[in-house]
Amino acid sequence: GQSLEQPSEVTAVEGAIVQINCTYQTSGFYGLSWYQQHDGGAPTFLSYNALDGLEETGRFSSFLSRSDSYGYLLLQELQMKDSASYFCAVRALFSGGYNKLIFGAGTRLAVHP
Amino acid sequence: NAGVTQTPKFRVLKTGQSMTLLCAQDMNHEYMYWYRQDPGMGLRLIHYSVGEGTTAKGEVPDGYNVSRLKKQNFLLGLESAAPSQTSVYFCASSYSPWTDGRPEQFFGPGTRLTVL
Numbered sequence: 001g002q003s004l005e006q007p008s009e010v011t012a013v014e015g016a017i018v019q020i021n022c023t024y025q026t027s028g029f030y031g032l033s034w035y036q037q038h039d040g041g042a043p044t045f046l047s048y049n050a051l052d053g054l055e056e057t058g059r060f061s062s063f064l065s066r067s068d069s070y071g072y073l074l075l076q077e078l079q080m081k082d083s084a085s086y087f088c089a090v091r092a093l094f095s096g097g098y099n100k101l102i103f104g105a106g107t108r109l110a111v112h113p
Numbered sequence: 114n115a116g117v118t119q120t121p122k123f124r125v126l127k128t129g130q131s132m133t134l135l136c137a138q139d140m141n142h143e144y145m146y147w148y149r150q151d152p153g154m155g156l157r158l159i160h161y162s163v164g165e166g167t168t169a170k171g172e173v174p175d176g177y178n179v180s181r182l183k184k185q186n187f188l189l190g191l192e193s194a195a196p197s198q199t200s201v202y203f204c205a206s207s208y209s210p211w212t213d214g215r216p217e218q219f220f221g222p223g224t225r226l227t228v229l
Contacts (some may be wrong), residue, residue, distance in 0.1 A: 008153070030216075031216060033216055033217075041222075042203060042220040042221060042222050042223055043156065043203070043218075043220045044220070045217040045218065045219075048216045048217070050216075087155055087156070089156075091216055100146075100158060100161065100171070101158070101216075101218060102158075102172075103148075103155040103156040103157070104155055105153055105154055105155040106153075106155050
């Protein structure tokens, strides 16, 4: 089967850096995505890693190590508006030749002044 | 562009009632998905479609049916609602990963369903 693990909650202060880890177990792995969801809102795409290494998009960076089945999302210069839930999602190949996303349970980030 | 839209936004059903959730996208995406989100459990895939006229089961398909008669619409049906189906339902769409490598799924605003 497939499984993803990420911390349930993380707390940080404005201006700080926070790292949200994600470990996964799956067959047919294609890549790891990260989504952000504010309370009452829809998930929105942040980043995708198909290859090992770091991908940077503004204040957010995402890292993948395929050999360790591990990735993380790094948020820098935290702002109050970054308070949200963050989901890692594995893109994997399933039967029939289709690929789908399997989501982790999410990490709730609280940013304090 | 409206992106992905869902109807209705809220609904309360009694056990045994039926309803259909509507999802529409105007991005010409091939793939469409229905997820449910419960507290502490992330998003779980109910059914998905890789093109007009095709549907397939996801992780939690029991109690739900879907149809994709037009490329832009994906319908989720509950034939006999149960309290266990109380959840927030999200529709999403994406390009085909085989013709366009972008992995992003675009989500609708969600439907909050309560079954009493």
